[in-house]
Amino acid sequence: MSEQPRPIQMNPIGTVRRANGSITVQIDAPYRPALKALDTFSHVIVFWWAVLYDEPQYRQALVVPLPYAENREAGVFACRAPVRPNLIMATVCAIESVDEASGEVRVTNIDAFDGTPVVDLKAYYPVTDRVQNAHISGYLEGWPEWFPTEGLGLMEGEGESGS
């Protein structure tokens, strides 16, 4: 195994589509067979690329102010800011339906804009993803302790574009 750092290349496998209140992860044709059996799960982790921040100044961000904690800042590895050296984002989504033929994975919500490139999906496995006793930083005090049933979406003021 080479241990020399070398660039890693990913190719999008689909796109987030937001239209008329419905949210779809649209998988490109060559990758649709990989959806087989995803419909037997309730949740999926969608890996997407924060393309809006794909500029050197955002990828150099290492410590950021926390919008939800006054006068607090954290390293980007200690929070979920979309600015970071590699703009890989992972959002748990509740699955509404999976259509392997059309490549449409309907989800209740996602915190990604219309048009966002998707690079991977992984079924949500409690054994790997659900931590019973998770200690969180004081800056998350008062936050819900569970993923919300309705899913996670864009923050207020971030508009949806039609399409």
Next chain:
Amino acid sequence: MSEQPRPIQMNPIGTVRRANGSITVQIDAPYRPALKALDTFSHVIVFWWAVLYDEPQYRQALVVPLPYAENREAGVFACRAPVRPNLIMATVCAIESVDEASGEVRVTNIDAFDGTPVVDLKAYYPVTDRVQNAHISGYLEGWPEWFPTEGLGLMEGEGESGS
């Protein structure tokens, strides 16, 4: 926002180190400030690249047999196989210690070999990552319903290399 698929480039920010029974995510010097406040969390999601499978035949795998379910196969988006179009892996790890100065993040375990490139860390947030009512596929029947306290490691027979 461009919606044309174009390659996405990531650069490693660190490396998994397994030696003498201890497991460290070693963060490269330029990225160490991004660890600020990570020590206030109990768990971190380590994003790594499955470099052993970075060959065209593995990145073309779309449907795979499931090692833990006889005569069952699933799409790679419906399981956690390390073969997939983009070899991005995400492992929840229990944090033992964080040393921002040396870039050492000690974890109890990880299912990645010594030398594996790491591309991101994200603090584990229950509000985004912990799903209370997750329905799982029948092929996971009988699996633990929670992330194990000791963490997730390599499967038996996958040796650790010293260093």
